[in-house]
Amino acid sequence: MKSFGKCLKKSISVIMAAAMVMATSSTTVYASSDSDNKISISMIDKYDSADTAAIRAIDTEQKLIRFRNHATGKTYTLSYDNTSMMYDVRGTVLSPSLLEVGQIVDVKFLKSTKHITSLNVSAQAWTIDSTRDHDLVRGDGTARVKGESYKMGARTLIIADGEPALADNILATDKIKVCGIDKEIYSVVVTSGHGYVSLSSDIVEDQSLVGAWIELDNEVIYKISPNMLLSAPEGDYNLQILGNGANYKSEVSISRNQETVVDTSEITINKPKEGLVTFQIVPESAEVFVDGEKVLTGIPQSVKYGYHNLKIMADGYITQNRYLKVGTAKSVVNIELEKEDDGSEASTNSLSTSSGSVDNSTSKTSMGTSHGDVASSKKSAASVASTVSSNSSASSSVNQVIKGYYIYFDEPYGAEVYFDGSYIGVVPTSVPKISGNHEIILKQDGYQTKSYRVKIDKEEDNVKYEFPGLVKIEEQSSSSGNTSSSGSNGSTSSGNASTEASSEASTGASKESPTEASSESSTAEASDKASSKEHSAGTEGSTTAAGTGKTTKESEKAGDAASTASGEE
Structure with missing residues (x-):
C-alpha cells in the first residue's frame, strides 16, 4: 500500500506540473518516467515572450545573441542551447553560426531565464546587400537606398566594425547592408568601410605638389591641397600623382580606419624642358628681364619652354615689353632698341613687327597665331579640370x-x-x-x-x-x-x-x-x-530627431516583453 500510495503521489505531481505548463503555453508538454522512477518534463517550445528584432551581435562561444527591439530602440541579450530551434526564411534548420548581424528575426523566449525557445529569420523582412548607392543623412527622417526612400529613425540599428555607429559615420563610398520591413529600415551594417590617404610631404625636390592631382583607380580623384587627408574605400589601388612635374604611380592598400601615408620622397620631378637662349641686344648696355628676373646678354641662358614676359631697357632708349616663346634647344634673340628721340610711333611699329620672337623673325601675325595656341591650351586644361570636378563632386552645383x-x-x-x-x-x-x-x-x-x-x-x-x-x-x-x-x-x-x-x-x-x-x-x-x-x-542624430525621432508615450509603451526581459534597459 505504501508503494502504491507513493506512485499515486508521483502521478498526481506529474499531472499538476503538466497542467501548470499548459496553462502558460500552448505547446505540448511531454512527461516520462525512467527506470529509477524519476520524472522528466520537456520544456521544448515553451515561451512567454515574442519579438521581431534585429540581431545586434552574436557570441557563438558564450552562446549569446543580442537583439535590438526596433519599436523601443532597446537592446537585450538572450542565451541559446541545443533546445533552441532556429530556422531560415524557408523553414530549414539553421545553425547559429550562420546568423548575421543586422538580420531581422522573429524570436520567442522565456522572459524569466532569458533563453531562446525558437528563432526564425523573418519572412516579412527584405535585405539590400553590399551597396554604395545610399544617402543616409538627408535631414528629414528618411534615407535613400538604391533610388528608393525609406523611413530611418534614431532606433535604427547601425553597426560598423562590430560596434554601434551613427548614420553620419557612414561615408558615401562605404558599402552597406540594409535590412527592413515594409518602408522602414531596421538595421544598417557597414560591409566595406574606408581608410585614409595622406602624403608624407607636399614638397618634392623644392617643387610643391599642391595643385597636382591624386587618383586611386577612379574611386578617388582629388586636387592636392596643403596637409590634406583624404578618405578612400578600403581595398587595393593603383595610385597616381600627376601634375607640377610629377607623374608618379604606385600600388597602395587602404585598410579600414587606418591611414596610408604615401612616401613622396620616391617621386621624381620631371623638370620642364629648357632651351638655351642667347640675347643679342643693341645697345650692349641694355638690361634684359625674363619674367621679372634679370638675365645676362651675349651668352646662352637657360629658359623653360613656353611663353614668357620679356622686358628690355636701356638709358636713352624706349623700353620694350614683349612676349618670348621658347620652343627649341638653342636660339638667338636679336633686338635693337630705338632711341627715345626717334618717336614712339616708330618704336611701336618695331615692337609689332619683331614682337619678341626667338629668332627675330616672328611677325605680328605669327604672334597672333601663337596667342591662339595659348588660348586653345588653356581651354583644354579647363576641360580636363571640369571633367575631374564633375567626377569628384557630383553635388557641387x-x-x-x-x-x-x-x-x-x-x-x-x-x-x-x-x-x-x-x-x-x-x-x-x-x-x-x-x-x-x-x-x-x-x-x-x-x-x-x-x-x-x-x-x-x-x-x-x-x-x-x-x-x-x-x-x-x-x-x-x-x-x-x-x-x-x-x-x-x-x-x-x-x-x-x-x-x-x-x-x-x-x-x-x-x-x-x-x-x-x-x-x-x-x-x-x-x-x-x-x-x-x-x-x-547637421548629423543624422539630430536630423532624425527633427524628422521622426520624437518618442511619444505610445511608442514608449509599444515594446513587448523583450524590452524588459534582459535587464539591460
Whole structure:
C-alpha cells in the first residue's frame, strides 16, 4: 500500500506540473518516467515572450545573441542551447553560426531565464546587400537606398566594425547592408568601410605638389591641397600623382580606419624642358628681364619652354615689353632698341613687327597665331579640370557659400579638422559655411581617426558641432597599424571603435546634446534633445530627431516583453 500510495503521489505531481505548463503555453508538454522512477518534463517550445528584432551581435562561444527591439530602440541579450530551434526564411534548420548581424528575426523566449525557445529569420523582412548607392543623412527622417526612400529613425540599428555607429559615420563610398520591413529600415551594417590617404610631404625636390592631382583607380580623384587627408574605400589601388612635374604611380592598400601615408620622397620631378637662349641686344648696355628676373646678354641662358614676359631697357632708349616663346634647344634673340628721340610711333611699329620672337623673325601675325595656341591650351586644361570636378563632386552645383556665416567645431578639443579633405585647423576652429553634403575628418595623435558625413543647410545662421571624443588607440594594437604605399605610417583601429554611450546617441551639434552614459536603452530620447536650430543642417542624430525621432508615450509603451526581459534597459 505504501508503494502504491507513493506512485499515486508521483502521478498526481506529474499531472499538476503538466497542467501548470499548459496553462502558460500552448505547446505540448511531454512527461516520462525512467527506470529509477524519476520524472522528466520537456520544456521544448515553451515561451512567454515574442519579438521581431534585429540581431545586434552574436557570441557563438558564450552562446549569446543580442537583439535590438526596433519599436523601443532597446537592446537585450538572450542565451541559446541545443533546445533552441532556429530556422531560415524557408523553414530549414539553421545553425547559429550562420546568423548575421543586422538580420531581422522573429524570436520567442522565456522572459524569466532569458533563453531562446525558437528563432526564425523573418519572412516579412527584405535585405539590400553590399551597396554604395545610399544617402543616409538627408535631414528629414528618411534615407535613400538604391533610388528608393525609406523611413530611418534614431532606433535604427547601425553597426560598423562590430560596434554601434551613427548614420553620419557612414561615408558615401562605404558599402552597406540594409535590412527592413515594409518602408522602414531596421538595421544598417557597414560591409566595406574606408581608410585614409595622406602624403608624407607636399614638397618634392623644392617643387610643391599642391595643385597636382591624386587618383586611386577612379574611386578617388582629388586636387592636392596643403596637409590634406583624404578618405578612400578600403581595398587595393593603383595610385597616381600627376601634375607640377610629377607623374608618379604606385600600388597602395587602404585598410579600414587606418591611414596610408604615401612616401613622396620616391617621386621624381620631371623638370620642364629648357632651351638655351642667347640675347643679342643693341645697345650692349641694355638690361634684359625674363619674367621679372634679370638675365645676362651675349651668352646662352637657360629658359623653360613656353611663353614668357620679356622686358628690355636701356638709358636713352624706349623700353620694350614683349612676349618670348621658347620652343627649341638653342636660339638667338636679336633686338635693337630705338632711341627715345626717334618717336614712339616708330618704336611701336618695331615692337609689332619683331614682337619678341626667338629668332627675330616672328611677325605680328605669327604672334597672333601663337596667342591662339595659348588660348586653345588653356581651354583644354579647363576641360580636363571640369571633367575631374564633375567626377569628384557630383553635388557641387548645390553647394553654396553662405556669406558671413560659419561652421564651428568645438569638440573634441585639440583634434585636427579636415573639411572635404582640406586641412582646416585644430579644434576649436571654424570654416565658412557651405551648404550641401560634406565630409569631416577628425585626427589626433594617439587616437583613432574618425569621419563624419554632414548635411549643411542654406539658412543664414551659424552651425556648431561638438563631436564625441576620439577613441584612444590601445598600445598593443597601435604597433600593427603601420601601412603604406612604401612604408607609410598608419593608425590602427582600436577594437572598440566606439562605446555604447557615445555611438548609440546623437553626435551632438550643440551643448544641449546629451549622451546616454552606459545605457543601451532607446536612443530616440537622446536624439530629441540633440535637435536644435544650430544643428538643423547637421548629423543624422539630430536630423532624425527633427524628422521622426520624437518618442511619444505610445511608442514608449509599444515594446513587448523583450524590452524588459534582459535587464539591460
